[in-house]
Amino acid sequence: MQPHRQPPPAPQPGARLLALLLLLVLQAAAAPAASGGPEDPRQPLDAGPSRGLLQRAARAALHFLNFRSGSPSALRVLAAVQEGRARINPKEGCKVDLVFSTERYNSESLFEGEERLGKCSARVFFKNQKPRPAINVTCTRLLEKQKRQQEDYLLYKQMKQLKTPLDVVSIPDSHGHIDPSLRPIWDLAFLGSSYVMWEKTTQFLHYYLAQLTSVKQWVRK
Structure with a gap:
């Protein structure tokens, strides 16, 4: 008698969305941004951190959080x-401890009664x-x-039901505008670049x- 085998579990929406993300060729232009003047790397231990350093540390933490979430519906921004506070060791690097508030990246998709702000x-640790x-x-x-x-699965269905595969140049356009129909693609790119x-x-x-210079979608048959 053959042992009874359980059927393999159905793929989760997150897995489908990941597959969709892999099918999108996103050539994103990531622009470096400096905040104010450069901090002196020789400053002593426990020096009062600059506003720019704290913001960069908070954004780095959110990029990490967004990457780990793997969901365009869960994106957070500062x-x-x-x-x-910051502790600097010239031999090891700069360690920053901080508390900051966040909000949903796409505030238009808030659920009824959902709080806009969160806290982190x-x-x-910026290691040398x-x-x-x-x-x-x-x-x-x-x-x-x-x-x-639920939100990720709705996005997956929306993309899968497109009759014509996406083939777009420049999001946002030269005027900084993102068409609402292309906002999900921008969110996917933001997630992918995190x-x-x-x-x-x-x-x-x-x-x-800063901008997506090319988006091309392949639809599997």
């Missing part, structure tokens, strides 16, 4: 930094000679898993997604 605490900062971050008021999967923005951020420099 609202404000409440407090923070993080430790960001390392490709990306080490992040430990905890946040509140994140989108519930069930709601996140790893690069996390990896490239340093205590002196941060990156942001």
